Amino acid sequence: MNNRLSCNQAEQAAATSRTAAPLSRWSVICVCCFCLLGYAPRAAADAPQWMHALVNTPLPAHDEKTDAVLLYSETSVTVVSADKIKTVVREAYKVLRPQGRERGDVIVFLNSNKKVTSLHGWCIPAQGKDYEVKDKEAVEVSPPMIPGAELIDDVKAKVLQIPAPDPGNIVGYEYEVEEHPLVLQSVWRFQEEVPVAESHYSLQLPAGWEYKASWLNYPETKPTQAGNGLSPWALSSLKALREEADMPPVAGLEGQLIVAFFPPGGAALNGFSNWQQMGDWYRNLTSGRFDASAEIKQKAGALTAAYPMQMDKARALARFVQHDIRYVAIELGIGGWQPHPAADVFTHRYGDCKDKATLMRSMLAEIGVDSYYVVINTERGSVTPQLRRITDSTMPSSP
Amino acid sequence: MVEERNEDEAGRKKLLEDQAKEYIPAASEVELTNKPDWGSSSLPLVAEYKLKIPGWLSGAGRRALLPVGIFSAAEKHVFDHSEREHPIYFSFPFEKLDDVTIALPPGWQVNHLPPEQDEGSGSAVGYTLKIENNTQMLHLTRKLRVDVLLLDAKYYPTLRNFFQVVRKGDEQQIVLQPGGASGGN
Numbered sequence: 001m002n003n004r005l006s007c008n009q010a011e012q013a014a015a016t017s018r019t020a021a022p023l024s025r026w027s028v029i030c031v032c033c034f035c036l037l038g039y040a041p042r043a044a045a046d047a048p049q050w051m052h053a054l055v056n057t058p059l060p061a062h063d064e065k066t067d068a069v070l071l072y073s074e075t076s077v078t079v080v081s082a083d084k085i086k087t088v089v090r091e092a093y094k095v096l097r098p099q100g101r102e103r104g105d106v107i108v109f110l111n112s113n114k115k116v117t118s119l120h121g122w123c124i125p126a127q128g129k130d131y132e133v134k135d136k137e138a139v140e141v142s143p144p145m146i147p148g149a150e151l152i153d154d155v156k157a158k159v160l161q162i163p164a165p166d167p168g169n170i171v172g173y174e175y176e177v178e179e180h181p182l183v184l185q186s187v188w189r190f191q192e193e194v195p196v197a198e199s200h201y202s203l204q205l206p207a208g209w210e211y212k213a214s215w216l217n218y219p220e221t222k223p224t225q226a227g228n229g230l231s232p233w234a235l236s237s238l239k240a241l242r243e244e245a246d247m248p249p250v251a252g253l254e255g256q257l258i259v260a261f262f263p264p265g266g267a268a269l270n271g272f273s274n275w276q277q278m279g280d281w282y283r284n285l286t287s288g289r290f291d292a293s294a295e296i297k298q299k300a301g302a303l304t305a306a307y308p309m310q311m312d313k314a315r316a317l318a319r320f321v322q323h324d325i326r327y328v329a330i331e332l333g334i335g336g337w338q339p340h341p342a343a344d345v346f347t348h349r350y351g352d353c354k355d356k357a358t359l360m361r362s363m364l365a366e367i368g369v370d371s372y373y374v375v376i377n378t379e380r381g382s383v384t385p386q387l388r389r390i391t392d393s394t395m396p397s398s399p
Numbered sequence: 400m401v402e403e404r405n406e407d408e409a410g411r412k413k414l415l416e417d418q419a420k421e422y423i424p425a426a427s428e429v430e431l432t433n434k435p436d437w438g439s440s441s442l443p444l445v446a447e448y449k450l451k452i453p454g455w456l457s458g459a460g461r462r463a464l465l466p467v468g469i470f471s472a473a474e475k476h477v478f479d480h481s482e483r484e485h486p487i488y489f490s491f492p493f494e495k496l497d498d499v500t501i502a503l504p505p506g507w508q509v510n511h512l513p514p515e516q517d518e519g520s521g522s523a524v525g526y527t528l529k530i531e532n533n534t535q536m537l538h539l540t541r542k543l544r545v546d547v548l549l550l551d552a553k554y555y556p557t558l559r560n561f562f563q564v565v566r567k568g569d570e571q572q573i574v575l576q577p578g579g580a581s582g583g584n
Contacts, residue, residue, distance in 0.1 A: 245478070248488040248549065323438070380488060380549065 045132035047122035050074075051092050051172045055124060059094065060195040060237050068093045068100030070192065071170065073199040077186050079206060082263055082270075085179045085186070086117075092172030093194070095165050100194075104165025106173045109143075111154045112333045113182060119175040121160050126168035133160055153331040182334055183281070184261050184271035188233070191218075191255040196238035201257060205229040208264035212273050214386065218255035233257065252381020282375060285338045290362040293343035300366035310369065317363045325359060326350040411437060415446045424472035427452045462576045467513060467530060467539060468569025470497045474543065478562050483555035489545055497541040506577050509537070513571035518564050523547040526565045530573065537573065 046052075054071045062069055074090040093103040104123070110116050119138050123131040138160040162171045188201040203211060207229060215221065223231040241254055262271050272278040292300070303320055304313035325345060329352035339345075339354040342362035351359065357373060364371045377383040406414065412431050419429045433447040457464050468474075478487075503509075509532045519525040525544040530537060543565065550558060 242484055244480070244483065244485050246487050246489065247485040253485060 045122075045130060047124050047130040047132070047170075047172065048174070050090060051122055051124060051170065054092050054094075054170060054172075057197060060197040062096070062195045062240070066194060066240065067097045068095045068103045068194050070194055070196040071198070072172075073190070073196065075188055075201045076204070077202065077259075078204040079184075079209065079261060081206065082184065083180055085181050086176060087179065087186075088174070088176045090172070090174045092170055094170050095167050097167055100167065101165045104162040104171045106138075106160040106162065106175075108158045108160075108175050108177065110140075110156050110158065110177065114177055114179040116158050117176045117178050119158055119160055119173070121162035121171070121173040123162050123164045124170040124172075125164055125166075131163040133162055135160075137161075152329065153336065154333060182270060182337070186259045186261070188257040188259070189254055190235055190257070191238050191241050193241050193243065195240045197236060199235045199238060200232065201234075202230060202232035203259055203261070205231075205261055206263075209261055211259050211261040214258045214260075216256045216258065216382075216384070217253060218257075221257075248381050249379035251379040278375075282337075282373065285334070286358065286373060288341075289339050290342045290358050290365070292362045292366055293346065296342060296346050296359070296362055297366055299346070300363040303363075304367055310367065313367045314364060314369060317360065317367070321356050321360045321363070324349060325356055327352065327356070329353075408434075411435075416448070419446070419448055419450065422470040422472055423450070423452060424468065424475055425452050425454055456575075459574075462510060462574055463507070465501070465573040465575060466569070467528065467541070467571050467573060469499060469539075470495075471541070471565075471569040474562060474565050474569065478555070478559045481559070483552045483559075486552050487550040487555060487558060489548055492546045492548065494545075495541075495543045497539070499537075499539040499541075501537040501539065503535045503537065503575065505535075507535075507575050508578065509573065510576045511572075511574035513568075513573065516564075516568050518568075519544075519561060523550075524558065524561050526561070526568060528568045528571075541569075 050072070057071050059069050059071075070091065070093050072090065072092045074088075076088045078086045078088075080086060093100070095101060095103055104121075106119070106121055108116050108119060116135075119135045121133045125131070138158045140156055140158050142156055158175075160173070162173065165171045186203065190196065190199040190201070205211060209229065211231065213220075213231075218235075221233060221235065224234050225232060235255075238255065241250065247253065260271055260273055262273065269284065270281060272281055299320070300317060303316045307313045307316060326349060328350040330340075331352070337354075339358040340351060342359045345351040345355045345359045346362075354373075361371045361373070415431050415435065416429045419431075420427055423429075428451040430449045431446060432449050433445070435444050435446050436442060437444065452469070455465065455469070512530050512532055513528070515530075516526065516528040518527070520527075523546050525542070525546075527540070527542045529540045531539075
């Protein structure tokens with residue numbers, strides 16, 4: 001789960017390399033990382049049983065251009081409390097073509113609210129002994145800067161290279177992340193650019209908790225069993241999501257399950273089952289952020305004094321926010337969603353889209369104009385009227 | 400283009416020149432001759448260039464052939480594939496208008512002009528091409544309009560056919576010849 005509200009449309013950090021579409025952005029950083037790693041000695045150790053069980057698994061339908069297939073994916077989400085979620089991910093690919101070697105690069109994202117508590121990778125070669133790599137062989141890096149975004153955030157990544165991800169071999173990994181959730185929501189992205197043989201997701205909730213599941217780009221599917229707070233889902237033989245020219249954003253095409261969960265007694269402050277609750281959440285998050293400082297009041301007055309018409313006054317304020325406030329996104333923790341106070345944005349003369357919208361709202365109030373945040377999504381199809389969610393691609397509109 | 404606002408003048412000049420080169424489906428020499436206003440968000444950004452396309456005019460015996468799609472590179476290979484899985488998504492509706500005046504060298508005349516074209520009038524995509532011969536001066540008007548954001552994949556064959564028509568239109572040639580009788584319009 002990421003926590004970002006920014007105007008930048010570049011794809012944000014996904015959970016692991018397999019869903020991190022802009023892998024090219026990572027190529028440079030990975031080269032650097034692997035230089036640092038110096039190709040750590042390959043430890044010969046048995047891959048776990050769950051991977052060996054895949055050796056003779058029939059491959060999902062694929063064509064000759066397919067670089068790899070995902071044989072098995074398992075995501076187990078355990079909600080310990082409203083403040084703590086543990087997620088364990090297991091995945092294994094069979095590499096089919098040299099271009100599929102990138103499946104041996106494991107990238108797990110973390111931030112100040114999310115830490116990686118374990119990370120292992122293995123390779124089962126077509127011939128010879130298994131290889132193993134562990135946490136200590138991973139390096140922690142900051143994602144590359146997105147050109148033009150001036151983005152500063154607290155997202156980091158643990159990068160692990162699995163040895164010998166060659167055609168015919170099976171590479172797999174397992175990691176656990178522990179998260180202090182900013183919103184009570186989990187997303188299972190089960191489709192990717194290679195065919196998937198089998199994908200599992202499970203949600204374990206504490207006693208008395210409830211969840212609401214919403215499907216996007218895939219027919220609604222019931223859990224395979226239910227009881228004791230555990231809800232598992234399983235899908236198989238999933239088609240690859242091929243890249244095509246002029247296609248909609250992947251987030252609007254890929255099959256996803258979005259699960260919102262709630263403690264006993266209904267939605268928490270950071271959980272929502274309808275648009276009203278999401279609006280309330282955002283209103284709480286922005287409360288007091290647009291209060292005008294003396295300096296803002298003075299500037300708004302000076303900028304608008306020459307104009308008798310309200311519309312001209314509003315235009316003058318918009319010009320100021322557009323031209324004199326530089327776009328710089330500093331998104332740390334909840335700062336990915338919560339704007340900085342208008343007074344700070346005004347003083348520092350920089351901010352991201354939600355910061356600019358906040359300052360604009362503050363200045364408009366000084367000329368007697370009420371204004372409101374409008375949360376929009378920048379990736380067509382990733383949010384629908386039925387599917388309320390806060391994602392990487394939703395943001396308050398800037399003036 | 401937004402991020403280039405933070406570039407220096409040389410960087411902006413290079414960006415605009417590179418972008419102009421990308422419009423032209425042949426090697427070209429492009430030089431920006433004005434200083435566009437990058438500071439305004441309300442006025443259009445106007446760039447003026449001096450450009451040379453050395454191989455654009457080709458010889459055929461005594462005649463010379465001039466393809467009409469001077470700024471059509473973007474449409475050269477669009478929707479090449481015959482099959483389509485996903486919907487077609489344009490980030491925004493757009494219209495491209497090329498208004499080109501070509502002065503013929505003294506003594507040269509038009510032998511043949513491609514016919515006027517008007518495809519997709521009233522539909523979501525449209526293409527018009529018109530070439531007028533005004534004595535030693537050719538006036539070429541090309542308009543490509545895409546007035547759609549998201550199109551279901553089932554409409555891909557229609558859209559692909561449309562862009563094939565655009566390509567064929569752009570590949571048409573004006574035939575020029577020195578002196579003598581002209582084919583005219």
